[in-house]
Amino acid sequence: xxxxxxxxxFDLSCPVLSAGMPFAGCPRLVAAVSNAGGMGxxxxxxxxxxxxxxxxxxxxxxxxxxxGVSLSxxxxxxxxxxxxxxxxxxxxxxxxxxPQRHWIEELQSAGIAVWRxxxxxxxxxxxxxxxxxxxxxxxxxxxxxxxYWALVNLLPAIAEAVSPLPTIAAxxxxxGRRLAAALVLGADAAWCGARFLASKEVLExxxxxxxxxxxxxxxFIGGRPKSDFSVLASPAARYGGTHHGSSxxxxxxxxxxxxxxxxxxxxxxxETSAVLNALYSRLGGPATGRDQG
Ligand SMILES: Cc1cc2nc3c(=O)[nH]c(=O)nc-3n(C[C@H](O)[C@H](O)[C@H](O)COP(=O)(O)O)c2cc1C
Numbered sequence: 001x002x003x004x005x006x007x008x009x010f011d012l013s014c015p016v017l018s019a020g021m022p023f024a025g026c027p028r029l030v031a032a033v034s035n036a037g038g039m040g041x042x043x044x045x046x047x048x049x050x051x052x053x054x055x056x057x058x059x060x061x062x063x064x065x066x067x068g069v070s071l072s073x074x075x076x077x078x079x080x081x082x083x084x085x086x087x088x089x090x091x092x093x094x095x096x097x098x099p100q101r102h103w104i105e106e107l108q109s110a111g112i113a114v115w116r117x118x119x120x121x122x123x124x125x126x127x128x129x130x131x132x133x134x135x136x137x138x139x140x141x142x143x144x145x146x147x148y149w150a151l152v153n154l155l156p157a158i159a160e161a162v163s164p165l166p167t168i169a170a171x172x173x174x175x176g177r178r179l180a181a182a183l184v185l186g187a188d189a190a191w192c193g194a195r196f197l198a199s200k201e202v203l204e205x206x207x208x209x210x211x212x213x214x215x216x217x218x219x220f221i222g223g224r225p226k227s228d229f230s231v232l233a234s235p236a237a238r239y240g241g242t243h244h245g246s247s248x249x250x251x252x253x254x255x256x257x258x259x260x261x262x263x264x265x266x267x268x269x270x271e272t273s274a275v276l277n278a279l280y281s282r283l284g285g286p287a288t289g290r291d292q293g
Pocket of ligand 1: 019021045096142171172174192193194
């Protein structure tokens with residue numbers, strides 16, 4: 001079992017989080033990820049305040065494990081935050097813009113951890129100063145805001161800037177090798193988006209596709225239009241589609257198999273352990289052992 005501070009804090013069995021993707025991060029996916037030992041996030045950015053409350057309640061019917069809600073700061077309303085504060089998910093994550101201080105205080109007073117997406121060390125420091133409990137590092141592979149540093153450069157810089165806050169790696173993590181790399185670079189967990197699109201839970205949810213108007217609005221969340229919604233509109237088209245919100249959707253989509261979310265979590269977790277164990281054996285054991293020998 002891979003233990004990190006986040007794994008311990010939320011009593012998880014592996015450092016795998018499913019990203020709060022609007023129109024995909026539904027209660028069934030979130031509960032399945034959490035029940036499998038990871039932590040799921042509801043994609044609530046486009047949901048009204050009563051819908052956010054309904055999503056949280058529906059998820060709670062399916063799991064007693066920790067799960068979170070993902071909101072998008074430019075669109076957050078006081079009422080959405082109030083519903084979260086009363087429904088008490090374990091975490092509320094704010095993407096993009098700086099969340100208002102009174103939202104952070106309201107949520108934390110209700111015992112809810114507040115996470116913020118950041119895309120530069122400077123943003124990380126602001127988030128830490130504002131009182132965030134952890135930061136999600138949006139690698140340049142997926143970020144809609146500058147400086148677009150690749151995760152391999154950005155993650156260690158932000159981990160150092162916000163230490164001792166936990167950091168979560170986002171962008172292109174869809175297998176154990178990449179998750180292991182993220183841990184080595186300083187992450188406490190991975191925020192995996194596109195890989196979970198190829199889950200049975202999301203395919204089922206998307207049998208009723210979102211309306212074109214809703215898809216257009218979500219496309220502008222990052223301030224930069226996403227040009228191709230084939231990922232959302234048609235699960236089958238995903239394999240040939242592109243999506244600006246996700247690098248792994250285009251990079252390795254051809255190799256994904258549709259599996260249950262539980263299988264995806266288990267596979268990511270087992271692969272990560274296998275990769276780290278193989279690394280140790282390739283290097284002749286943990287570095288300290290070699291130094292002492
Ligand atoms: C279908 C889809 C929709 C997404 N929508 C949003 C969004 O509205 N706001 C946001 O901040 N991130 C959004 N993301 C990004 C995810 O939250 C996450 O950071 C990203 O998917 C991680 O990279 P990966 O897909 O390569 O694993 C979306 C991703 C996908 C695949």
